[in-house]
Amino acid sequence: MAKQNAPVEKNETITLNFEDLTHEGNGVGKINGYPLFVPEALPGEEGKVKVVKANKNFGFGKLLELTKESPDRIEPVCHVHCNGCGLQHMSYSLQLEMKQNQVKNAMKKIAHLEHVQVLPIIGMDDPLHYRNKVQIPVGEKNGELITGFYQKRSHRIIENTETCVTHNEVINDVVKTVRDIANRLGIQAYNEQDHKGVLRHIMVRTGEETKDIMVVLVTRTDKLPHQDELVKELTSEFPHIKSVVHNVNHKRTNVIMGDESKVIWGDEYIHDKIGEITFAISAKSFYQVNPTQTKKLYDKALEYADIGTKDTVIDAYCGIGTISLFMAQKARKVYGVEVVPEAISDAKKNAKLNGITNAEFYVGEAEKVMPWWKMQGLNPDVIVVDPPRKGCDEELLKAMTEMKPKRIVYVSCNPSTLARDLRVLEDRGYATQEVQPVDMFPQTGHVECVVQLDLK
Incomplete structure (x- = not known):
């Protein structure tokens, strides 16, 4: 029996009606029963789609233009494609x-x-600003420190995306301030290509009820340059900071934190409450975000x-x-x-x-x-x-x-x-x-x- 080919070919442009969503939030449209999965498309919509992959039983497409919009389509608060929160184009009721x-x-x-x-x-x-923890990579561009999330399926930092709409807003402010102080003090970013440089990641945790803040600075090096000046500026800017931790990660790895952590200012723990129970949270504690x-x-x-x-x-x-x-x-x-x-x-x-x-x-x-x-x-x-x-x-x-x-x-x-x-x-x-x-x-x-x- 001859192998049946897909009814569409790679790079072909087609018009598609969308009738469903995958569990990841991709729109689903069918050509002669053959499903195409298309990011950012919603049920009830129609649009022009470029086929980017055509497997035997299903394919993937890229939405080029909408010719009919769903009433559940909303304007995303953030237009950065970091793959962190890919459902912003749909109403919250449709997400649920x-x-x-x-x-x-x-x-x-x-x-x-x-x-x-x-x-x-x-x-x-309020389905925004709910995250109480973030880990942001640090890079360098034109001699200046940059912070932000990696672009989808890459390790290229998208600049200034530390102001994510799912983070507690004070976290965004702390990350930006750490970056600016480190930049002013001449602290180098880590370069993963040649495994040189210093500052790899900035991690911030907050207590929802207590407003406590912990800052973790992850470096390749055993020492954090200008440590005292950085801590002094940061803690005077944010009086709710209760802990500053220096974590050392020597390895060539995608794992964010290394094995060695030391408190360089304040306490080992911050605290938060869920109901009547108080929790002590360390740099490496698993705690719901x-x-x-x-x-x-x-x-x-x-x-x-x-x-x-x-x-x-x-x-x-x-x-x-x-x-x-x-x-x-x-x-x-x-x-x-x-x-x-x-x-x-x-x-x-x-x-x-x-x-x-x-x-x-x-x-x-x-x-x-x-x-x-x-x-x-x-x-x-x-x-x-x-x-x-x-x-x-x-x-x-x-x-x-x-x-x-x-x-x-x-x-x-x-x-x-x-x-x-x-x-x-x-x-x-x-x-x-x-x-x-x-x-x-x-x-x-x-x-x-x-x-x-x-x-x-």
């Missing part, structure tokens, strides 16, 4: 609808849970856990104890496990900071620690899991179900791996009750979910 459908499709097509209720997504009142939505997410997780005062809870992938300490407010005992030793150290500090004595934290891989706990006679009433994007290890799912908790609460940042894992948990004796999507990252294609599962 797209993410809701993404979760529903994953439940239906991957988990085969057609009848499970996916609740309306929890959005933000959208605290407003994190509170909504954790409140839902707490509701789904339905913890009584006699209940024991295990928090797998506990990080710095964010979910564990929320659960400890209601539970008899909480056990947190996490593979990163620094995170467990932070979790213990956070428990002490809040006067919480019924939470214990252990370093290790959850899939190995939990069977050992079971052998010691630990029988949890509730297990909470919040894995990375790749989802849960198969051994962890097995360990969770063999402990037979009456409830599992699954927090996920990837609907596809969530749905895959829900199918396994269903087949191992658990019933998915409800799925609650939460928009943690407006203007991007990412969506978070929290799910309640009960023992059948």
Whole structure:
């Protein structure tokens, strides 16, 4: 049988009607049933498209001109193509609808849970300026320091894009000020081509509730030139700065931070609050970047856990104890496990900071620690899991179900791996009750979910 060719060719210009969106937010139009994925196109629109790639079963196009616009099209606040927030051209209501459908499709097509209720997504009142952390690369142009994000699929810095519309606005001001002071003091930018120069990245973290600010300066060199002058100017400009950290990264690598960090001014930690719990956040702590939505997410997780005062809870992938300490407010005992030793150290500090004595934290891989706990006679009433994007290890799912908790609460940042894992948990004796999507990252294609599962 002869191989069937695509009905379009590369570099061909066509007129296309768009009828759907991919989970990344690309418009989908079809030519004789053959789908073309086109960035920045919306359902209900028509436009001229240049075919940039034509595979056997689908292709990709570039939008040249719109001949019919959707009422959901809005003017982006930012026109920089750094690939950080690619949904700015669509109304926020359409963004939420797209993410809701993404979760529903994953439940239906991957988990085969057609009848499970996916609740309306929890959005933000103001879907801008929500990020409490940023890491900005530093470069040089015509002898002057420049800061900004990398252009899509490149390591070319787009100048002056540190004023991102998703960042807390004070972060943008701090990055610009650090750059200007460093420029005036003659501190060189790092050059990744010849692995020379000094300043690689500027990282800024803020506390939403406390207004605390931490600045981390990442250099190739062991010493930060003009360190004292830089710190003095910066801290007098921003009185909310509580910590300035110098991080050293000698390696030729895309990894932003190196292993060696030292506080050069102020404290090792800044603080923030989510609900009633205060968290100490170090330079390397994992802490949710959208605290407003994190509170909504954790409140839902707490509701789904339905913890009584006699209940024991295990928090797998506990990080710095964010979910564990929320659960400890209601539970008899909480056990947190996490593979990163620094995170467990932070979790213990956070428990002490809040006067919480019924939470214990252990370093290790959850899939190995939990069977050992079971052998010691630990029988949890509730297990909470919040894995990375790749989802849960198969051994962890097995360990969770063999402990037979009456409830599992699954927090996920990837609907596809969530749905895959829900199918396994269903087949191992658990019933998915409800799925609650939460928009943690407006203007991007990412969506978070929290799910309640009960023992059948």
